[in-house]
Amino acid sequence: MDKEFLEHGLNMNRRRFLSRLSLGLGSVALGSLLIPDLLSGGAGAEEMGFPPGIPHFAPKAKRVIYLFQNGAPSQLESFDYKPKLREMMGQELPASIRMGQRLTGMTAGQASFPLVGSFYDFKQYGQARAWVSDLFPHTAKVVDDICIIRSMFTEAINHDPALTFFQTGAQQGNRPSMGAWLSYGLGSENKNLPAFCVLLSRGKGNGQGVYSKLWTNGFLDSIHQGVQFSSGESPVLYLNNPTGMDSTGRRKMLDKLSELNHLAYSEFGDPEINTKIAQYEMAYRMQTAVPDITDLTKEPDDIIKLYGPNCLVPGTFASNCLLARKLSENGVRFVQLYHQGWDQHGNLPKEMANQAMDVDQASAALITDLKQRGMLDETLVIWGGEFGRTNYSQGKLSADNYGRDHHPRCFSIWMAGGGVKPGIVYGETDDFGYNITKDPVHVHDFQATVMNLLGLDHEKLIYKHLGRRYRLTDVSGTVIKDLIA
């Protein structure tokens, strides 16, 4: 019945559209180009056989905080310890190891590929005796709570496609981001806040941009789009009342607007109208919820010390971590942080130390803080970049300076909480840190595993669009059972 009603409404709409513009069939074609689903009807719910919004099976994690290290931090100076590279410092990368791996335009012209070991020492920590570099002393302390994956690999070799691949499961863009999929699959917990929030920060290192396409809802309902929180006076843009309008006036205006929108809905039955109404209402409720959450000054002193003094400086990674905890605590499904500045093509020893200084304490603090609130069990924390870095130096190699180019064949990330096995190190790479030798994890496998932890079957969470069924993991992806506690 609903479907017929919808159909009728849309037909009416179309008829009026045609008669008013008198452009004939061409307009229908145009209309369907502009609104791809105009002629295909709704998708999703009926296709899936059950309404989205509830996990498929008992979830281990309820929420995700993704600390994206944008620009690709080097695995060789963080979690993948390769003493052999130090021994072979300056020697040429053997062709038998490279095996024809394509290179970026930045090093393709390089005459030689001198191997370079980590400028920083490594030590072993925790019950898994995991190797962690001296750049991450705080992370080293929580190593028993995290699961280090040293065998991630991806298909892309440049930042934008690799980032897009990680976030949306495809390199080209226009697909929904991971957070949007989870918002679609699990619904929002707190109706006063968006289910998917985005926080940006920037380190001093060589940076790569982030664009709103990374937190897009793609073809999903626009309510699933990531909402960016920025530092400063108004954390969410356009949320405050315009000057001269008080909250009563706002309420009146919204009530009237909603009346009009309901009228429009009863005439056309376009579900997007209801989405609009819901968004206006949520924005209104956010006006009270957001200032309360973004006010970090009420945090106790111990918490400030835990995250480090910068956590009260708006726009820093530390402050975003603290904010992420508060958002998560308030039921935001997916908090996505991006910390820029990890693209160390040159000056790696110095830049990477600064970058690590920015993120190390706060990342570890987030784990400790969630744990002491009993939230770590139900919150999945992910830390990592979009690919790895080469084991050879880009540009001139000297005793205390070198760079590393992009390397998609292996890199390290870590996950914690949310049903991930704590205190393990998963996967291995060869002595050169170039190829994976054990337990490879593809980006789609990673995504499938994350969804599984949240109680979603990555093969069942689908959305029909332009005549095709889409999922986050496209047509592949295997849940890595060994990572799940």
Place this chain on the structure above:
Amino acid sequence: MLKKIADNALIACNIFILFLLVFYQHLHIPAWLQVAGRMHPLLLHFPIVLIILAVSLDFMKFRDRSLLNGLWLVGCLSAALSVIMGIILSREEGYGGDMLAWHKWAGVAVLWIATALYWYRSTKVKAETLSVNKLLKPGGALLLIAIAVTGHFGANLTHGDDFLLAPVTPKPKGVPIAQAAVFDHLVKPILEQKCYSCHNSAKAKGELLMQTTEQLLKGGKTGPLFIAGNPAASLMMERLHLPLDAKEHMPPKNKTQLTDEEIDILQQWISHGADFKLMVSALPREDTLYQLAAQFLGGSSEEDYTFAAASESTLKKLNNNYRVIYPIARNSPALVANFYNKDQYNKKALEELLPLKDQLVELHLQKMPVKDEDLAVIKQFTQLRRINLDFTSIKGDGLKELAALPHLQSLALSGTAISLPHLQPLMQNKTLREVYCWSTSLTNGEWDQLDKQKRIRFERGYNASASEPLKLNAPIIENEQTIFLNQQTLSLRHPIKGTEIRYTLDGTEPDSVNSQVYMDSLRIDSSFTVKARAYKAGWYGSEVVKARFLKTTYQPDDAVLLKPANEKYTGEGAKTFLDHQTGNFDFGNGKWLGFRYNDMELLLLFKKPVNVSEVTVSTLQRKDSYIFPPQRLEIWGGANPDKLTLLKTIHPVMPGKDTPPAYNPLECKFSGKEVSCLKVVAVPVPKLPSWHEGKGKKAWVFVDEVLIN
């Protein structure tokens, strides 16, 4: 002929076997013969097949007597060889016990019965009576039974004695974690699965038996299995961790290996003192062994909820924007409730949930203004496993109400006004496992008192005073403009509450004792350099933050450039010099004016005459970008543009090879003069020095502000 040799061989074999059996205890097998012995598992299949075939053919009244006799003979011979090899193999280390004895004698029985039957049918029975003979069929049946018995015991020797029936033997039902013992429910099952097949009473490889506590404590030929409390020095762990290819690695390469988790469990058990009586529930929750146990025994997260679900309509009715209730998973009757927005919370909002009292397993009320009397309402939700009351307004008197909740496992009370006596009633709760109560009035002594019991874990939270102090971040100078007209209000700020900012204005380094404490914004009316540091108890002092503020007293009414700036760096024209906006090292940002092929000649005009004694020209020095200070700077002044006199000329210091980029205010001081017009001339360096990469070329001059005092 061939048959005759074979017959004799059979007799010889039997005599040899008799000899082996008699002197069984004294046999020493040389290495080369052990190889032959190890072919026993291969060869034994021949007699089984051949003898079964022969007996079957007898039963089916097969007529070709000579072929059948041949079959019997070959069958007997292969059985004899199998027995010999079996005896040799059994003398290798690690075999023994009842199972072996049974297998050995059953095997010998097979051989002897088969030999007897062969001898009987080939010599005593006539061809025509063969099919009606009264002895052959029962003999054949007996033989088949003997083969089955031998095979069964043999298989038990190789695969372990529960191998055959394992799939139909009912598995012991999972033990709830609260009742599980570390050895009985974690360690023993691993030993049973992975070790027993070789280290049992039948086949004590390395003289090691592992089936009873005493046997485990005794160890094997090489010594004790483990040293309680020291897994690293324990033989068992050493053998497990050796590379797979190592001869000593256990279990042997071709056997099923232990998983990483299983090794972890053994290791943790040993490091916990290899205690055979230790209960999982006695371990602290964050203990690795406890977590492994939870994983292994299928922790509580997979709890089956057996109560009936609430109706869809009730759920829908009770859900609103500030009170969200949802099932933990599809098709699960268990519900979770979350409250948001403290203005919307009241006791009634909680009472309204009572229709769901048999379904609600989690209740999240953190930061809501929950009062103690509200806990009496919560008490009625008898299915609750988890309650979060962090940072609520409870004082603690109501907590005794919660002690009666029959399933309560986790209770969060951090940041509330509770104290130790309020926690006492909770100790009576049998299911409670964890209480979060950091950021409360509890003292260290009280914590220790709470930790005396091991059943409930009390979370103390992160305690900053226990770790090394951190360095504060530097204070923030809030003023955006560093050039001011007449008077400046300096404001400093630090993001962390209670921080003391100390500053100096005279260029000296601020310290925590002698320097001024910043209280409120300062008004300053001459150029100054501020240096400030932040201090707070429990922290290290911050780095110094510094900034130079420059004063300008007279604002010209008009400014004219007599020679144009380079077209790429024109800024906003001549007024850029007077807008109080300083440029930074990014010289292309529109706040700088650049000159290269002509001098800068700037005319500044005042409607009323002013008494000028100093002109400061702010310039940039970035030698890598060919930007140098002007070679010569001239200040001219007078009543009008046609009557100017030279007031001052300076020749700024030139940068050297290693001078870093700098923002250079160039001061020109002279004796005070009444002027209505000033002219500033800056002459670019005509030829870059020889050490510079652009030697001989013209240098740039970049100017952003001109200050007049």
